[in-house]
Amino acid sequence: MFEKLKHFAMQLGPLIALVVIFVLFAIADNVFSEGYFLSLYNLRVMLSSAALIAVPAFGMTIIIIAAGIDLSAGTALTLCGTVLAVQLKNAEVAAGEPGFAAAMIGALLLTILAGCLCGLFNGTLISATRVVPFIVTLGTMTIFLGVGQILAGESTVYAPTENIPRWLKYLCYTGSDGSKYLIDGLKIPTSVLIAAVLAIGVGLLMRYTVFGRNVFALGSSESTARLCGINVPMMILSVYTLAGFFVAIGGLLYFADVKNGNPTDGTGKELEIIAAVVLGGGSLSGGRGSIMGTMVGALIITVIRSGCMQLSIPNTYTHIIIGVIIIVAVIVDQLRHGSPEWFFRLLPQRTDNSR
Amino acid sequence: MAGISKRFGPTHALRDVSLEVPAGHTLALIGENGAGKSTLLKVLSGAHRADSGRMTMGGQPYQPYGPSDARAAGVAMIYQELNLAPDLSVEDNLLLGQPGTGGGLLLRGRQRERVREALDTVGLTDLDPRATAGAQSVATQQLLEIARALVSNARIILFDEPTSSLPQRDVLRLFEIIRRLKASGLGIVYISHFLEEVREVCDLYSVLRDGENVGHGRIADVDDDRIVSLMVGRDVDDLYPTVPHEVGPPRVKVERLQGVPYPRSVDLCIRQGEIFGVAGLVGAGRTELLRAIFHLDSGCTGRVLIEGRPVGRSVPARMRAGLGLLSEDRKSEGLAQDLSILENITLGTLKPYTRFGWINLRRRRRAAADLMDRVQVKAASPEQSVAELSGGNQQKVAIARILHQQADILLMDEPTKGIDVGTKAEIYRMMGQLAAEGKTILFVSSYLPELMAVCDSIGVMSRGSLREIRQTKDWTADEIMSVAIASDDPVAGTNEPVLEA
Structure with a gap:
């Protein structure tokens, strides 16, 4: 029972941090600014932009639990968005006309296929060459950027408004018109609903399926996984391909957010995604991480960003604050696991060195 | 000094x-x-x-x-x-x-x-x-x-x-x-x-x-x-509890098993209900022999037959055939240290609890708890992290996993390494019980007294080759030692002249 409680408390750490940060900003905003931070509109904006980070971060969580890393997630994401934009731009029928549904489904499938192929490419390279994921995905990061630029003809792809269906147009809508939400009148952005459904799905996948447990085994100790008869190369392949699926959905949300496809937008996004996982308690040495944690991590990042904006703190300082919080979070997490050694040596008695 | x-x-x-x-x-x-x-x-x-x-x-x-x-x-x-x-x-x-x-x-x-x-x-x-x-x-x-x-x-x-x-x-x-x-x-x-x-x-x-x-x-x-x-020169005392067990018909046959560089063309036959000891010096290729039988490292040649049928050349195939390996390296290979006892016991064998792809967590926990009782792991709960356990308890978890895999042929590599005397005795008794249940055990150890006390027969390895197999009662410690330290090159042939007119 105690173990279960302890396990639960460990999961709770990031959530407590989120609440503290949220409350601090709410107070600061009320004191120094006009109290806009706590408005329903701002809450919707924060949730929606958190969803944009969280969805690809779900895939990254699986990869990181499996002791991998994917630096190409950012450019793969905008590559997927660009694929969608190009498809819609080239669609010969406008939204609402007969035949558009087929074109739209085709475009969606192609977008998801692009994401999965990016992941499959990463996974194949990693399991076949045994080069560390960091290096492999550092390479594919620029490869995907290049592929995206070729697709986009080296510029931003704008899809004509009439070719964007209503649901896609308002996927990330956070305004006050209740009729523009997926569920009429219920003002929760569709992007948030998608993220929530996916979160439940992956959460169950990681906890209740053989695949999920094998990911933990692989990340915790690859040689133990081999000893237990787990097909390690196949696992690596599936992990990266599945992550590619989430990157594709992330690409869809990105497109819905900005209504165009610009491959270069993706550079830097991967760090945001990794930061969300790490803030949520994911360990880059594998074996640890949780979907709930990752959601909380994504929220922490967006709350800080939004809060700083309301307080008119310049962007430059926001970067510094987020950076500091990431490092502090990881240090706190390490302290809970008894590292670094020198810190704990300083704390108690040092009778042993007297000889 | x-x-x-x-x-x-x-x-x-x-x-x-x-x-x-x-x-x-x-x-x-x-x-x-x-x-x-x-x-x-x-x-x-x-x-x-x-x-x-x-x-x-x-x-x-x-x-x-x-x-x-x-x-x-x-x-x-x-x-x-x-x-x-x-x-x-x-x-x-x-x-x-x-x-x-x-x-x-x-x-x-x-x-x-x-x-x-x-x-x-x-x-x-x-x-x-x-x-x-x-x-x-x-x-x-x-x-x-x-x-x-x-x-x-x-x-x-x-x-x-x-x-x-x-x-x-x-x-x-x-x-x-x-x-x-x-x-x-x-x-x-x-x-x-x-x-x-x-x-x-x-x-x-x-x-x-x-x-x-x-x-x-x-x-x-x-x-x-x-x-x-x-x-x-050392006395064998009652630190070695034995359980009477009967050695049955041949179970596992190994033919010309060859790895890179060890083992060197090993032939071996082990019977049902037999505890077969492998003695030899560190680096003689004993661990490599077990890993080759389990096909854990690629590049092995030769055949492994169980009940007369050759088994496939992959770890899952060997596991299906009833083989289970207890790794010598408990810390990094034998157990996933970050995971709980429960996870470690059921690692890789989740099929029995799975319906339509979903694991029944409650049944899995019950099965793991039963196994913990059976091998007497002392822990707060099945959710406790393996890293917090003593060496002896960790080893019991590793053994519980092989039992959970339903393995019939246990390849145990230094199962008592780094374990206190009391737990060692428990493990010897467990090995005896398993043999009495008709399981076959291949027991690698660097500690001669335990091999002499526990095993039915002992083979001695030296520089990658299995030199000599005898029933334990036909060996003396001195003889095992002198076979283990023999340094003649087996591939270059014995000392007998092959061509002499």
Whole structure:
């Protein structure tokens, strides 16, 4: 029972941090600014932009639990968005006309296929060459950027408004018109609903399926996984391909957010995604991480960003604050696991060195 | 050195050990695996501090604070595994950690003569000091280590089984160099299991058993039998509970099993309900044999037959056929340390709890808890992290996993390594019970007494080959030891002339 409680408390750490940060900003905003931070509109904006980070971060969580890393997630994401934009731009029928549904489904499938192929490419390279994921995905990061630029003809792809269906147009809508939400009148952005459904799905996948447990085994100790008869190369392949699926959905949300496809937008996004996982308690040495944690991590990042904006703190300082919080979070997490050694040596008695 | 003791927790690794190496002599340090030889060398070379006792060198008290301190005092150690920085040049490796740098700058020119001299002494007269160290052969790298000791003006050189990774030709060259070093007035301590090697290069011997001196003197004054009985002479008491079990028909057959480089063409047949022991020295290829039977490392050839049928060449296929492997490396391979006991027990075998792809967590937990009871793991709950358990309990979790895999043939690699005496007895009893249930056990151990007490038959490995199999009652410890330290090359053939008209 105690173990279960302890396990639960460990999961709770990031959530407590989120609440503290949220409350601090709410107070600061009320004191120094006009109290806009706590408005329903701002809450919707924060949730929606958190969803944009969280969805690809779900895939990254699986990869990181499996002791991998994917630096190409950012450019793969905008590559997927660009694929969608190009498809819609080239669609010969406008939204609402007969035949558009087929074109739209085709475009969606192609977008998801692009994401999965990016992941499959990463996974194949990693399991076949045994080069560390960091290096492999550092390479594919620029490869995907290049592929995206070729697709986009080296510029931003704008899809004509009439070719964007209503649901896609308002996927990330956070305004006050209740009729523009997926569920009429219920003002929760569709992007948030998608993220929530996916979160439940992956959460169950990681906890209740053989695949999920094998990911933990692989990340915790690859040689133990081999000893237990787990097909390690196949696992690596599936992990990266599945992550590619989430990157594709992330690409869809990105497109819905900005209504165009610009491959270069993706550079830097991967760090945001990794930061969300790490803030949520994911360990880059594998074996640890949780979907709930990752959601909380994504929220922490967006709350800080939004809060700083309301307080008119310049962007430059926001970067510094987020950076500091990431490092502090990881240090706190390490302290809970008894590292670094020198810190704990300083704390108690040092009778042993007297000889 | 005199009266050296060293304890690790409750176990005495060394008890009141004394040793003397006169200049210009070679001392052979002899003992079984685990007798305390390596610990003694570590104390000498400064890696460990002795709990009591004193050491002197050339009349001066010698009390190293660490390996670098020992090196500065003139004690150099040549380890079993090579310790060169492979990417650096020969010259830089020899000068690594040397004083003689001017204000942080490495003045190679000033040192070049010393480097050349050292290389000449070890017989590497035509080696370019600027060549990359990692590109040299294993034998040359070992000579470089000796040269490094010479550059640091060592007065005593400690060799820890230096020939274990060398081909015969290079062994002879090494002996030549050791003799030359001895003649130049250095003191040498030489650890080896191979008695004929010891006779070749050493003048004095000292035998360790269970961390104590049991005999020493001039090597010319004793015969091999005397040394072997000093090494193994030990009473087997009731630390080994046995369970009566019946040995049935043949179960597992291994045919010409070959790995890279070990095992070397091993044939083997083990019966149902049999505990088959594999004895041999560290590095004899016993672990490799088990891994090859489990097909854990690629590149193995040969066949494994169970109940007369050959099994597939993959780990899952071997597991389906009823094989289960208990890894020797509990910490990094045997168990996933970050995961809970529950996860570790059911790792890789979740099928029984899965319906339509979904795991029934409650049934899985119950099954794991039952197994924990069966092997008597002492833990707060199945959710406790494996890393928090003692070595003995960790081993029980690892055994529980093989049982959970429904394995019928258990390949157990050093199952009692690093475990307290009480838990050892529990594990022996468990092995007996499993055999009584009709399971087949392949038991690798470096600790001869436990093999002699627990096994029905014992095979002895040496340099990758399975030399001889007998029923345990037909072996004596001395005989096993002398087979294990036999050093003739099995591939080059036995000593019988093949073609003689």
